[in-house]
Amino acid sequence: MKKAIWVSLSLSVLFLFAATVLAAETPVKGGTLTWGRGGDSVTLDLAQATDGESIKAGIQILENLVMFKKDSMDVEPQLATSWEVSKDGLVWTFKLRKGVKFHDGTPFNAHAVKVSFERVISKDHPFHKYGTWRYPALGLGPVKEVKVIDEYTVALRTEKPYAPLVANLALWLCPILSPTAIEKYKEEIGRNPVGTGPFKFVKWVKDDQIILERNEDYWGQKPHLDRIFLKAIPEVSARYMALQSGAIDIADDLDPDSIQMAKSNPNFNVIERPSINVGYLAMNTKKPLLSNKLVRQAFNHAIDKQTIVKTIFRGLAIPAKNPFPPSIWGYNDKIVDYEYNVQKAKDLLAKAGYPKGFDIELWAMPVSRGYMPEPVKTAELIQGYLAAVGINAKIVR
Incomplete structure (x- = not known):
């Protein structure tokens, strides 16, 4: 049996490609899948989720009105069957799929959509207090x-025309949950999710695994698998070793070195796809130094993104020149990237009033992710580039 690895990478510094390593066999009904991932989920109420591990598990359980197509960011129906927009662009009317039931046996309908959405957008809704809504604008x-x-049939009204709304609704942030379950579990709905998806939530052992089982009453194509075990294996090397030993069937978010080894193993399938992630170096513009545009421009010219792509990502990335990758609608390929130019960076610092540079803290991520497989090594490279133009960066972990 072949194993699988997924890879997914990116940086503001770079855009990356995603890959997964898995076992290759003809699908048959039954059996289990053990999925090794880089960490545990935070919540399975995706309207509250801000992390990838929550999304990976949650989208097996919860569904939206619409979804992105398999190989693009185009939108297609999911729990809605069709939609139309009023002439003034303010009202979006959705026709809903009939005969769908939540995992607790209650019916999916327009009331469920209203409850699921209003708990997020209305502070006066009785269920609003049960969640933390960090990304409502998205x-x-x-x-x-x-x-x-x-x-x-349900209608959504906006204050002004908002063309991307249907794409927003395809994001993980807009799931439809059972109103009965929300009322029952209250603040604990994120640990007891009840949706309409192809898999039902069974059990969550914190920092170990989440167990899902096939939804026999699923409205769409029923999954082949009986169960999915989503195992939290934070260390990349341990995740790859688990794949080699057969302890897991899929490993995702591996580092570039492991991906190269997997490609040379005939028992593994490596699945690569363009990522929608971007890794980036964030600058706190509330700090006086970084509020200066010339300083920020100097940073951009001081860092050799192409070398980071080659050494850290082993070519599984491209330098970023937009805040989102080419796979996202609105990407502008005409933008000219900052060139790597040490002298230009020094000149900009001098013009900003810092000819001798300055001291600064550089925070490195505490964990690895597909878009930042080696955060400390990446920080060390950036530290070296900054030192070459007079900026003394202290790495904070």
């Missing part, structure tokens, strides 16, 4: 009213 933020037209 999802339901433009929606000002959710109106039930009939049992299987």
Whole structure:
């Protein structure tokens, strides 16, 4: 049996490609899949999720009105079957799929959509207090009213025309959950998710594994698998060794070295795809030094992104020149990237009033991710580039 590895990478410094290593066999009904991933989930109520590990597990359980197509960012129906927009661009009306049930046996309908959305956007909703809504602007933020037209028709009203709304609704942040379950579990809904997806939540052993089982009443194509075990294996080397030993069937977010080894192993399939992640160096512009545009420009010219792509990502990335990757709608390929130019960086620092540079703290991520497989080594490279233009960066972990 062949094993699988997924790889997914990116940086503001770079855009990366995703890959997964898995076992290759013809699908048959039954059996289990053990998925080794880089950490545990934080919540399975995806409207509250801000991390990838929560999303990986949650999208097996919860569904949205619409979803992105398999190989693009184009939108297609999921729990909605169709939609239309009013002439003034303010009202989006969705026709809902009939005969769908939540995992607790309650019906999916327009009321469920209203409850799931209003708990996020309305501070007056009785369920609003049960969650922490960190990214409303990315999802339901433009929606000002959710109106039930009939049992299987719901309308969303925005204050002004907002063309990307249907794409927002495909994001993980806009799931439809069972209103009965939200009322029952309250603040604990994130540990007891009840959706309409192909898999049902069974058990969560914190920092170990999440267990899901096939939804026999699923409205769409039923999954082949009986169960999925999502194992938290934070160390990349341990995740790869577990794949080699057969303890897991899939390993994702591996480092570039492990990916290269997997490619040379005939028992592994490495699945690569363009990533929608971007890794980046964030600058706190509330700090006086970094509020100066010339200083920020100097940083960009001081760092050799192409070398980082080659050494840290082993070519599984491209330098970023947009805040999002080429796979995202709106990407502008006409933008000219900052060139790596040490002298230009020094000149900009001098013009900004820092001819001798300055001291600064450089924070490195405490854990590795697909878009930042070796955060400390990356920070050390950046530290060296900054030192060459007079900036003394102290790495903080």
